[in-house]
Amino acid sequence: MPGLYLHIPFCKQACHYCNFHFSTTLRSKPAMVAAILRELELQKDYLGGAELTSVYFGGGTPSLLDIGEMEQIFEKIHALYRIAPDAEITLEANPDDLTKEKLRDLRDYTPVNRLSIGIQSFFDDDLRWMNRAHNAAHARHCLRDAAAAGFRDMTIDLIYGAPTTSDAQWAENVRIAMEEGIPHLSCYCLTVEEGTALAHFVHKGSALPVDEEKAARQFEYLQNQTEQRGYEHYEISNFAWPGRHARHNSSYWSGSPYLGVGPSAHSFDGRSRQWNVAHNARYLAALEAGQVPFEREVLTPAQRYNEYVMTGLRTMWGCEKASIEAFGVPFADFFREEVELFLQNGTVEQDETHVRLTRAGKLLADRIAADLFWTDTEA
Numbered sequence: 030m031p032g033l034y035l036h037i038p039f040c041k042q043a044c045h046y047c048n049f050h051f052s053t054t055l056r057s058k059p060a061m062v063a064a065i066l067r068e069l070e071l072q073k074d075y076l077g078g079a080e081l082t083s084v085y086f087g088g089g090t091p092s093l094l095d096i097g098e099m100e101q102i103f104e105k106i107h108a109l110y111r112i113a114p115d116a117e118i119t120l121e122a123n124p125d126d127l128t129k130e131k132l133r134d135l136r137d138y139t140p141v142n143r144l145s146i147g148i149q150s151f152f153d154d155d156l157r158w159m160n161r162a163h164n165a166a167h168a169r170h171c172l173r174d175a176a177a178a179g180f181r182d183m184t185i186d187l188i189y190g191a192p193t194t195s196d197a198q199w200a201e202n203v204r205i206a207m208e209e210g211i212p213h214l215s216c217y218c219l220t221v222e223e224g225t226a227l228a229h230f231v232h233k234g235s236a237l238p239v240d241e242e243k244a245a246r247q248f249e250y251l252q253n254q255t256e257q258r259g260y261e262h263y264e265i266s267n268f269a270w271p272g273r274h275a276r277h278n279s280s281y282w283s284g285s286p287y288l289g290v291g292p293s294a295h296s297f298d299g300r301s302r303q304w305n306v307a308h309n310a311r312y313l314a315a316l317e318a319g320q321v322p323f324e325r326e327v328l329t330p331a332q333r334y335n336e337y338v339m340t341g342l343r344t345m346w347g348c349e350k351a352s353i354e355a356f357g358v359p360f361a362d363f364f365r366e367e368v369e370l371f372l373q374n375g376t377v378e379q380d381e382t383h384v385r386l387t388r389a390g391k392l393l394a395d396r397i398a399a400d401l402f403w404t405d406t407e408a
């Protein structure tokens with residue numbers, strides 16, 4: 030399932046919790062589009078001519094691209110890459126950008142067939158605390174306007190665990206998302222990432238650290254509600270109606286190759302990973318000189334094993350025993366020994382072919398995966 034990712038590194042304003050690569054200076058947007066077109070040319074053989082099953086515009090805020098800029102990018106992709114007729118083509122969008130006109134133009138002039146909307150919350154106090162550019166009214170209206178414009182395939186992002194998000198507010202966020210008939214939800218626990226405004230506020234005491242008990246409670250509530258409404262909890266942060274899983278993100282979790290274009294974008298060819306410079310000016314200068322500015326590493330067997338455990342365990346299918354065996358005897362023995370404790374304490378379960386997290390284990394996914402990681406001391 031090879032995919033193409035395009036990173037659009039601009040945002041209207043910086044959300045306090047965000048550590049993605051973006052700039053709030055939009056001056057270089059036309060030059061960035063030209064550079065991305067150039068990189069699409071330079072990287073056209075990266076996936077060996079394989080047919081793309083997904084194209085994903087992420088960021089940053091790709092909905093800041095105007096329709097003409099998107100048309101140019103799609104023209105270039107169509108000229109240089111093969112796209113499957115039923116490819117999933119996703120645009121990340123913020124509610125304040127999704128005017129009725131923009132939605133109509135996206136539908137009429139681009140092949141975008143899926144919207145990933147950064148709602149985060151339907152409450153103004155949460156949105157203000159997060160420093161989002163939109164308000165609760167934008168959040169509500171854009172979902173209806175997108176549906177009215179004909180977008181059937183939608184996912185929304187929601188954040189739980191924020192200090193302003195009471196249990197009652199979280200319950201309402203989940204209820205609204207389901208009432209609006211959104212087939213796919215990506216729900217993330219608020220995390221305090223170093224280098225963000227939020228980390229600065231927490232360090233100086235003007236913001237509270239994440240209340241882990243509350244976050245766990247809200248996650249459990251989410252699991253219960255989505256299960257009752259027929260959503261599959263198919264990845265730790267992702268819930269979907271049957272048959273409506275995100276194809277692009279699923280390709281990351283299944284280890285498929287993908288090409289990432291734009292500053293800070295990552296690519297994977299099955300054996301090595303590379304990442305573009307996360308700096309707009311340096312990216313632009315390099316592309317002007319006809320170079321893609323990236324660093325690359327060939328994954329060691331231990332890195333490939335760790336990635337497989339990390340991503341596999343986060344999905345509802347779990348880690349396949351045969352795949353673990355394929356990493357070789359030391360890895361398979363180590364996995365079997367380490368997983369025993371989790372099988373005994375009920376955070377992990379197994380059948381003939383797979384090992385997966387139980388419901389209780391999902392609350393501890395990262396910690397369990399870390400204990401199953403191969404480190405140099407294991408060698």
Ligand code: SF4
Nearest residue numbers: 040043044047088089
């Ligand atoms: S809009 Fe998205 S990418 Fe931009 S700062 Fe906010 S969370 Fe980060």
